[in-house]
Amino acid sequence: xxxxxxxxxxxxxxxxxxxxxxEIKPGEVHAIMGPNGSGKSTLSQVLAGNEAYDVTSGTVTxxxxxxxxxxxxxxxxxxxFLAFQYPVEIPGFSxxxxxxxxxxxxxxxxxxPELDAFDFAQLAxxxxxxxxxxxxxxxxxxxxxxxxxxxxxxxxxQMALLEPSxxxxxxxxxxxxxxxxxxVSRGVNALRRPDRSVLLITxxxxxxxxxVPDYVHVLADGRIVRSGGKELAAELEQTGYGWLEDMTAGExxx
Amino acid sequence: xxxxxxxxxxxxxxxxSSGQAAEPAWQRYGALREQALAHLAAHGLETxxxxxxxxxxxxxxxxxxxxxxxxxxxTTATGPAALxxxxxLVFLNGVFAPERSNVGELPAGAVVQPLSTGGETAQxxxxxxxxxxxxxxxxxxxxxxxxRLELDDNTVLDxxxxxxxxxxxxxxxxxxxxxxxxxxxxxxxxxxxxxxxxGASKLIEQPLTEVICGVGxxxxxxxxxxxxxxxxxxxxxxxxxxxDSRYRSWEIVTGGHLARREIHLELAGPxxxxxxxxxxxxxxxxxxxxxxxxxxxxxxxxxxxxxKGVLDGEARGVFDGLIRVARDSQQTSAxxxxxxxxxxxxxxxxxxPRLEIYADDVKCxxxxxxxxxxxxxxxxxxxxxxxxxxxxxxxAWAFASEVI
Numbered sequence: 001x002x003x004x005x006x007x008x009x010x011x012x013x014x015x016x017x018x019x020x021x022x023e024i025k026p027g028e029v030h031a032i033m034g035p036n037g038s039g040k041s042t043l044s045q046v047l048a049g050n051e052a053y054d055v056t057s058g059t060v061t062x063x064x065x066x067x068x069x070x071x072x073x074x075x076x077x078x079x080x081f082l083a084f085q086y087p088v089e090i091p092g093f094s095x096x097x098x099x100x101x102x103x104x105x106x107x108x109x110x111x112x113p114e115l116d117a118f119d120f121a122q123l124a125x126x127x128x129x130x131x132x133x134x135x136x137x138x139x140x141x142x143x144x145x146x147x148x149x150x151x152x153x154x155x156x157x158q159m160a161l162l163e164p165s166x167x168x169x170x171x172x173x174x175x176x177x178x179x180x181x182x183x184v185s186r187g188v189n190a191l192r193r194p195d196r197s198v199l200l201i202t203x204x205x206x207x208x209x210x211x212v213p214d215y216v217h218v219l220a221d222g223r224i225v226r227s228g229g230k231e232l233a234a235e236l237e238q239t240g241y242g243w244l245e246d247m248t249a250g251e252x253x254x
Numbered sequence: 255x256x257x258x259x260x261x262x263x264x265x266x267x268x269x270x271s272s273g274q275a276a277e278p279a280w281q282r283y284g285a286l287r288e289q290a291l292a293h294l295a296a297h298g299l300e301t302x303x304x305x306x307x308x309x310x311x312x313x314x315x316x317x318x319x320x321x322x323x324x325x326x327x328x329t330t331a332t333g334p335a336a337l338x339x340x341x342x343l344v345f346l347n348g349v350f351a352p353e354r355s356n357v358g359e360l361p362a363g364a365v366v367q368p369l370s371t372g373g374e375t376a377q378x379x380x381x382x383x384x385x386x387x388x389x390x391x392x393x394x395x396x397x398x399x400x401x402r403l404e405l406d407d408n409t410v411l412d413x414x415x416x417x418x419x420x421x422x423x424x425x426x427x428x429x430x431x432x433x434x435x436x437x438x439x440x441x442x443x444x445x446x447x448x449x450x451x452x453g454a455s456k457l458i459e460q461p462l463t464e465v466i467c468g469v470g471x472x473x474x475x476x477x478x479x480x481x482x483x484x485x486x487x488x489x490x491x492x493x494x495x496x497x498d499s500r501y502r503s504w505e506i507v508t509g510g511h512l513a514r515r516e517i518h519l520e521l522a523g524p525x526x527x528x529x530x531x532x533x534x535x536x537x538x539x540x541x542x543x544x545x546x547x548x549x550x551x552x553x554x555x556x557x558x559x560x561x562k563g564v565l566d567g568e569a570r571g572v573f574d575g576l577i578r579v580a581r582d583s584q585q586t587s588a589x590x591x592x593x594x595x596x597x598x599x600x601x602x603x604x605x606x607p608r609l610e611i612y613a614d615d616v617k618c619x620x621x622x623x624x625x626x627x628x629x630x631x632x633x634x635x636x637x638x639x640x641x642x643x644x645x646x647x648x649x650a651w652a653f654a655s656e657v658i
Contacts, residue, residue: 048633048637049636049637050633051633052629052633071636071642072633072636072637073636073637073640073641073642073645075637076636076637076638076639077639081637082637084634084637087634088628088630088631088633088634090634090635090652091652091653091656092651092652092653092654092655092656093648093649093651093652093655098635101638101640101644102639102640105638105639105640105641105644106639109639141652158638162638162639
């Protein structure tokens with residue numbers, strides 16, 4: 001699905017990612033954990049194609065294609081979805097119109113007929129119920145006046161509509177209470193299929209109780225310093241991230 | 255005040271005098287025209303250095319040679335599509351075109367007819383907000399026709415009054431002034447739509463609409479300046495509002511090489527409210543100039559002003575708004591907002607929001623912002639499969655949608 005090799009990337013001439021290696025196979029759920037400033041969000045932005053970040057070296061291959069050659073919209077149409085840590089507000093652009101345009105961009109790309117407002121309403125209804133979202137949110141401006149939880153659930157609602165092959169969730173759990181966390185997790189788990197992969201980026205182990213990963217990676221100072229199974233998350237819960245400070249660059253475990 | 259060379263006013267005098275016999279329309283409202291002629295003879299047209307033109311462009315008027323053209327009533331131009339149901343009056347090159355119009359049935363107490371018909375009304379040109387400016391005088395001197403709308407007290411027009419101004423001088427240069435009067439009594443309700451398509455290059459259209467809102471009346475006024483042509487538009491609206499009246503305005507400007515829209519409004523009776531909205535969207539080398547002057551001359555009145563611009567290419571925009579609150583106009587609420595979105599590095603906007611407040615018990619604010627599309631919004635849309643062009647279009651419309 002996704003293979004990252006020796007990836008260096010950053011912004012304003014400063015590398016934040018310093019040699020990432022990661023392979024995600026179809027059907028797998030990977031979690032990336034790490035302290036603030038370790039490069040977690042940069043990784044998600046680079047994978048989604050944010051031009052504010054420069055890739056200085058390394059390769060990213062997605063479904064056999066050179067991902068770095070593609071613009072953000074082309075990546076989206078190829079099945080990559082990023083759930084934003086801070087979903088963007090767009091006053092004057094209704095959530096419904098936004099979502100319908102996004103869904104139709106996908107359908108057009110796949111050669112399927114576009115959905116009209118009525119067909120879209122049918123499709124949206126069930127997925128909104130899954131995310132326990134108030135249908136009125138469809139008529140509001142995108143993310144404007146949404147609570148923190150509503151924004152995150154709206155991201156997962158989009159994910160459910162767009163049915164990506166690779167979903168990247170950037171700290172989707174941050175700022176959520178237990179109920180919202182449970183709803184968001186249900187949305188992600190509903191998406192899990194043998195041909196779909198998920199990359200969870202999180203600071204806390206809590207999310208991984210609801211979405212059980214196949215692999216856990218620890219990111220520190222732009223590199224993956226430890227990888228393991230789901231038990232690694234539990235271990236981190238015990239030890240915290242303090243031990244990372246004692247590590248030197250030479251002790252990278254992979 | 256700096257003035258044009260008085261010599262130029264001689265041209266107007268000549269045209270008016272020599273054309274008077276040929277133009278029956280100019281023999282009506284003689285007092286108004288005499289005043290206009292006297293003003294132009296004394297002061298000429300404002301020129302570039304005048305305050306009225308700060309940041310703006312006088313376009314073809316700067317030469318002082320834009321003259322009214324007579325006798326051209328034939329055109330194949332179709333103008334904008336008409337509403338399915340309305341009281342419609344169409345004006346070709348400033349003259350009423352009955353064959354294209356459909357006034358339809360009117361309720362009792364309503365007059366909707368060309369201003370060129372019926373007896374002269376004393377209300378025309380009598381508004382206190384009428385400044386003696388060269389532009390106003392030019393219109394007063396040369397208009398031939400326009401709308402005359404009069405509603406007796408408590409008359410409600412359910413259908414909008416729709417005006418089409420279609421200009422086609424077959425490529426010749428010329429000035430097309432039109433004059434509209436909307437006078438509604440107490441408790442009336444009406445919607446007036448003006449649709450302007452400035453016409454080809456070298457053509458200057460100059461509509462002036464006077465609106466008198468009676469006590470407790472409701473007037474909605476929509477002005478559209480559109481079309482693909484390269485003419486110039488100098489439009490002006492003068493409004494006086496009596497007690498507890500509500501006047502709402504939408505000015506949507508997308509057409510013309512140069513379009514200037516002015517609103518001069520007086521809140522003359524207590525409790526009157528105005529709601530002024532505009533959207534100007536320019537590209538290429540279009541020049542749009544939006545000006546508002548609101549006078550709070552009575553207590554307890556409200557102004558809400560929202561002017562938004564979207565400029566691409568090398569387009570230029572001006573917003574110049576002044577709200578003046580007189581000393582005895584307590585409990586005034588006045589809010590003025592101008593927001594601009596620049597889609598290219600070469601687009602420019604000058605924003606001059608102003609408040610002059612002489613009363614002490616008021617709630618007033620003004621604000622102006624000018625910015626570009628936010629990168630994070632563009633990126634967000636692109637991660638949802640919007641192409642860069644689609645993302646920009648949707649974001650520009652989202653910005654504009656607050657007005658319409």
